[in-house]
Amino acid sequence: MAKLFGTDGVRGLANGVLTAELALDLSVSAAHVLAERGSFSGHRPTAVVGRDTRISGQFLEAAVVAGLASAGVDVLLLGEIPTPGVAYLTGALGADLGVMLSASHNAMPDNGIKFLSRGGVKLDDTIEDAIEARLEEPWHRPTAGDVGRVRTHTTAIEEYAAHLDSTLTRPLDGLRVVLDCAHGAASVAGPTALRNAGAEVIAICADPDGLNINDGCGSTYLGVLQAAVLEHGADVGFALDGDADRCLAVDAAGQVVDGDQILAILALALRDRGVLHQDTVVATVMSNLGFVQAMTAAGITVVQTAVGDRYVLEEMKQSGHNLGGEQSGHVILSEFATTGDGILTALQVLDRMAATGSTIAELAAVMVRLPQVLVNVPGVDKARTHADEVLAAAVAEAEAELGETGRILLRPSGTEPLVRVMVEAASAATAQQVADRLAAVVRERLTL
DSSP states (O other): OOOOEBBBBBEEEEETBOHHHHHHHHHHHHHHHHHHTTTTTTSSSSSEEEEOOOOHHHHHHHHHHHHOOOTTOOOEEEEEOOOHHHHHHHHHHTEEEEEEEEEEESSEEEEEEEEEEEETTOOOOHHHHHHHHTTTTOOOOOGGGGGGOOOOOTHHHHHHHHHTTOOOOOOTTTOOEEEETTTSSSTTTTHHHHHHHTTTTEEEOOOOSEEESTOOOOOGGHHHHHHHHHHHTTEEEEEEOOSSOOOOEEESSSSSEEEHHHHHHHHHHHHHHHOOGGGEEEETTSSSSHHHHHHHTOOEEEEEEOOHHHHHHHHHHTTTTTEEOOOTSEETTTTTTTOOOOHHHHHHHHHHHHHTTHHHHHHHHHSSOOOOOEEEEBBBBBGGGTOOOOHHHHEEEEEEHHGGOOEEEEOOOOSSSSSEEEEEEESSSHHHHHHHHHHHHHHHHHOO
């Protein structure tokens, strides 16, 4: 059987790859593994369960709840809430386990399951492997009063939004903001938090119907946000993804401000407040060279990890650094959150704008992005990416051509059946040419 857990939980076609049976079995296995590792020691365990707005989340939620309760775990239902909201409430409510049902930025037919341990921290690889290994094993089932109870936690959104607003250093009065909620999990929480902080909020794509999540909107389709910012004369726009753990921005002129630029803005904000740990920020190997150059010029060290916010978080925990993120818009501010949080990111950028009186365009100008091209090659055997000698030779040849003026990264996706070819170069034309050439080699060598 192929490995179930990717870089961000278990994800796939709902009722195809990710069935009710699998969701139930995963929940039972997770309860057993965490219990045996002492996570439930000495008390009756409790789990919180949240979901995004996909219609498939309804039956998957029922399956997860059935699995947990049958294993003797009490369950608090949080309803439709962002992934970072589940992470926060796992810690705030003292839960032993958090479960989020979401496929993040993927299209509506997909769904996923993410497990969080006590404190709202993503499970490490060894625990996920143990959960997978224990699927469908025989087990002793509790009966009578030992089965779990299920309740609804009705104030989840209010508590989460209040936490987000508590992170600000000043009101956001006078700032007009467009917020693209991707018809997803932040459709209520996002506008609520920004409005409570004093901002004037124009919420778009905030009418989920179970089918329209990420449909031509959100952080993967910024055109809707760009048009809305210009239409409403807003100071800034922010786009979230389906589970609101990532955030990208648009300035008043409709220009995109990506995750690297947002990370640079926040790094300087924390440094200026004297709270950026060891004047260091954690990023991934996908970060634009312009980001690294800007941070170096500002006296800030950049530590780079493998792609995936879980690896950024692992490095932050290991080293004690309090800021990290990805170009895709996952930003982790560990003083306030245990995972990427798109609403928190937007609030912190707005806080910096309010503190400095600067526009987001002025703040983002601290770095100059080198042209970067990303080509996704689907339908290939991604496991052979780094073993194919012909592909390796093609990469080496291209790297020699670029020299110190560019960079190449071939990366198998952790959540989808494809290989990502990323090229940075001194010009967009060169980057595109090299990326297309290497993508062709990937197709030729690795097609299934």
